[in-house]
Amino acid sequence: MGGEYDKIENGEAKISEWLRGRFLKERLLFTEMAELMLESFKPLIGRQRDTDEGKLALLTLATRMFNDAEGAKRLLLWGLPDQAQPVIRDIIECMLLFRLFLQKPKTAKKWLTDLAEYQPGDVNAKLLEFGVNAGEYAWYGLLSHESHSNLLASLSHVQETDVGEQGMLRRFYFGSARTTETEYFIQQSFLTLFFLLHLALLEPLAELYDRYSESDVFKIWYGKVANLLPKLEDLTSEVTVKRTTDTPQAKDIPQKLIMKKLRFEEFKKRVTRDGDLPPKN
Numbered sequence: 001m002g003g004e005y006d007k008i009e010n011g012e013a014k015i016s017e018w019l020r021g022r023f024l025k026e027r028l029l030f031t032e033m034a035e036l037m038l039e040s041f042k043p044l045i046g047r048q049r050d051t052d053e054g055k056l057a058l059l060t061l062a063t064r065m066f067n068d069a070e071g072a073k074r075l076l077l078w079g080l081p082d083q084a085q086p087v088i089r090d091i092i093e094c095m096l097l098f099r100l101f102l103q104k105p106k107t108a109k110k111w112l113t114d115l116a117e118y119q120p121g122d123v124n125a126k127l128l129e130f131g132v133n134a135g136e137y138a139w140y141g142l143l144s145h146e147s148h149s150n151l152l153a154s155l156s157h158v159q160e161t162d163v164g165e166q167g168m169l170r171r172f173y174f175g176s177a178r179t180t181e182t183e184y185f186i187q188q189s190f191l192t193l194f195f196l197l198h199l200a201l202l203e204p205l206a207e208l209y210d211r212y213s214e215s216d217v218f219k220i221w222y223g224k225v226a227n228l229l230p231k232l233e234d235l236t237s238e239v240t241v242k243r244t245t246d247t248p249q250a251k252d253i254p255q256k257l258i259m260k261k262l263r264f265e266e267f268k269k270r271v272t273r274d275g276d277l278p279p280k281n
Contacts (some may be wrong), residue, residue: 015077015078018079018178019077022183023076023077023186023187023190025231025235025238026187026190026194026235027073027077029194029228029231029232029235030069030073030190030193030194032224032228032231033069033194033197033198033201033228034066034069034070036201036221036224036225036228037062037065037066037069037197037200037201037205038066039209039221040062040201040205040206040208040209040221041059041062041063041066041205041208042209042213043208043209043211043212043213044058044059044062044208044212045059052105053105053108053109053112053113054101054105054108054109056112057101057108057109057111057112058098058101058102058108058208060112061094061097061098061101062098062205062208064090064094065091065094065095065098065200068087068088068090068091068094069091069193069197071084071087072084072087072088072091072189072193073190073193075087076186076189076190076193077186078176079173079176079177079178079182079186080176080177081156081182081185081186081188081189082146082153082154082155082156082157082185084189084193085143085146085147085153085189086143086147088143088189088192088193088196089140089143089144089147091136091193091196091197091200092120092136092137092139092140092143092196093120093140095134095136095196095199095200095204096120096123096124096127096134096136096137097111097118097123098200098204098205098208099123099127099132099134099203099204100118100123100126100127102204102207102208102211103127103130103132104126104130120137120140124137135199135203136196136199136200139192139196143192156177156181156182156185157172157173157174157176157177157182158170158171158172158173159171159173159177159179159181159182184239187239188239190235191232191235191236191239194232194235195232198225198228198229198232201225201228202225206218206222206225209221209222210222
């Protein structure tokens with residue numbers, strides 16, 4: 001078994017070496033958000049005896065939401081931003097259901113005991129009837145498209161290099177990619193993840209925590225959530241500035257498509273021409 005363990009340790013050491021000095025701000029911000037998420041779940045944890053179905057459904061969704069976030073983070077740090085998209089999209093579905101169950105506990109019981117399934121569009125429509133504007137739903141269409149096996153969702157592992165008279169050299173990365181372009185996609189995916197988690201903390205999780213915790217405890221927690229926004233804005237500005245200064249000149253069509261991944265509306269109008277993508281919200 002020694003040889004197998006050595007292989008594992010060597011492989012994990014290479015990942016750790018690559019991560020050293022990279023994505024430190026992202027990893028720290030994720031840790032802060034994860035701690036606040038766990039804090040918000042506390043009122044539901046440990047109430048196994050006589051816990052009603054509504055609370056049990058909320059705790060089930062909260063667990064899934066947290067594990068989705070952890071799974072997306074690990075995929076991103078392994079250099080797999082495309083593969084993280086479906087996991088990030090699932091966070092939106094969890095948030096929508098979480099909001100619904102807070103508003104209408106009977107639907108939570110049906111979801112839990114009858115294995116009922118609710119489509120995101122239907123859940124969002126029902127929330128609008130309750131006067132709840134779920135901001136996360138605006139991102140669902142784009143993430144759904146990027147979660148499917150199409151060209152737009154398959155570009156972060158292809159690298160092109162202009163080699164002069166010989167044309168373009170294409171490299172395909174199996175397992176993970178650690179190119180400059182992919183690192184930027186990783187940062188963009190982290191930003192998407194963070195904005196979703198921050199919205200979850202500000203609204204549905206805050207409503208849960210406020211409902212089941214002491215007022216003073218909630219105020220302290222909510223203050224920490226509010227303090228995350230400047231950090232998130234700083235990270236967004238840093239990524240944007242880095243992109244404008246480090247962007248390589250693209251001459252080949254596949255490379256142009258990579259750039260168009262960052263400008264979704266342009267990709268929609270000039271490349272697909274099929275009208276099946278969601279409108280800009």
